[in-house]
Amino acid sequence: MPWIDSWTDLANELAGQRVGLTINQIVERSGKSRKTVLRWLEKIEIEYPQVEIVKQREYGGGPYRISLKGYRRHGARPNLPHRFTADELATLDSAIAFLRDQNMAPKFHRLERIREKLLDLLSDRELKEFELYSGPVRKAAAWAPRPHPQLRIDETVERPIAEAITQMSVVKFDYCSQEDLSKCTIAPAGFLYSTRPYLVGWPSWDVSGEPRKFRLEKIRNVRTTDKTFTFPEDFDLKEYAEEAIGPFHGPKFDVVLRFAPHASPDAMLWVFNKRQQIDLKKDGSTIVRFRTSGDVALCHHLFTWGDAVEILEPSELRATYVNLLQAAMDAQNPIQERHLS
Numbered sequence: 001m002p003w004i005d006s007w008t009d010l011a012n013e014l015a016g017q018r019v020g021l022t023i024n025q026i027v028e029r030s031g032k033s034r035k036t037v038l039r040w041l042e043k044i045e046i047e048y049p050q051v052e053i054v055k056q057r058e059y060g061g062g063p064y065r066i067s068l069k070g071y072r073r074h075g076a077r078p079n080l081p082h083r084f085t086a087d088e089l090a091t092l093d094s095a096i097a098f099l100r101d102q103n104m105a106p107k108f109h110r111l112e113r114i115r116e117k118l119l120d121l122l123s124d125r126e127l128k129e130f131e132l133y134s135g136p137v138r139k140a141a142a143w144a145p146r147p148h149p150q151l152r153i154d155e156t157v158e159r160p161i162a163e164a165i166t167q168m169s170v171v172k173f174d175y176c177s178q179e180d181l182s183k184c185t186i187a188p189a190g191f192l193y194s195t196r197p198y199l200v201g202w203p204s205w206d207v208s209g210e211p212r213k214f215r216l217e218k219i220r221n222v223r224t225t226d227k228t229f230t231f232p233e234d235f236d237l238k239e240y241a242e243e244a245i246g247p248f249h250g251p252k253f254d255v256v257l258r259f260a261p262h263a264s265p266d267a268m269l270w271v272f273n274k275r276q277q278i279d280l281k282k283d284g285s286t287i288v289r290f291r292t293s294g295d296v297a298l299c300h301h302l303f304t305w306g307d308a309v310e311i312l313e314p315s316e317l318r319a320t321y322v323n324l325l326q327a328a329m330d331a332q333n334p335i336q337e338r339h340l341s
Contacts, residue, residue, distance in 0.1 A: 004030040007040035011048065086126075086133035089118065093134060094141060104197065106155040148195055151217045160222045161188055161199060170204040170227040174220040184214070187229040190237040191216075194247040200237065207232055211240070213247060242274055246297030253293065256313040259286040263308035272298075287312075295320050 004010050004026065013029070014021060021029075026037045092115055099108035119127065157173075164171045165188050175182045186201040189211055198213040207229055243249060259267035261284030268278060273290035280286055292298065299321045302309050311318040 007043040010040050011044050086130045089130050090134045090137040104153065106153060106158045151196060153197060153216050157216060157219050157222055160224050164188055164224050165190060168228050168231060170225045170229055171222055172225060173222045175214060176218045176220060189235065192241055192247055198247055204229060243293060245292050245294040245301065248294045248297055250293045252291055253314050253317065254291050255289065255317065257288045258310040258312050260308045261285050263305065299324050
């Protein structure tokens, strides 16, 4: 996907370049024609009269670059005014609404503050355009409700942990489990977001083993310390998260699923794992193979497919699936009706 999509994108890209870009490079990064690129450069000169486009003959023809007067002398990045479109700001509103729906208070509060700062940068004309555009957009989009826990994550919990992560500092906190209140001293790795948000980290005295997870809503009284730790070189939080279905990690296993022909078009669109393999059979069914962990979470998802999915491998996963189904049916035994009377 091109990352230079307009003349304003080009202005900001050139402003951040020390040696500039050639016309061919701009064409490549934008996917536009040479004629369009030249028209963008003319537009920059009109909109930003204080900015000078310098054409140099270095590097086989010389890149174009934008600089303020004195830019080359001081070596500072030009302070170009950013232009925000109404649809970009409306997208930010959608992100805030989504985070609010997920009860991720610290996140949507920060985005709201960013939104306020961005609106302060708009001209009266741009602000009016945004207000006219954003109202209908907000009414035309909604998040479909789905069951989820009503969690309240205090910003006094997430913020100091986030700061400790950037500084690789050990944190201490109280953890309210179902049984009791425990004192924890943890080397934090990062946050894992699922139905619930989790803190991922190791015991401060050993960061070489499997990390532990702590539910954020159960963390209290966070204290940062002066003790630091060294992040394991072979650990990547994103890769760690992708190893499992949901937040629960365990022994890995190879999965083979068969989706019935009537469900194949939908199954082809689903991503169970980034490294999954999909095989469309002659009878119209679809075979999906991947390696993962988190057997119960995977079974919970497969329930939503009803009779359209069959677990071919492993047999242990199939047994877990059947046991969970049996437990669910047992819970719906007619004798349970007395609890409703």
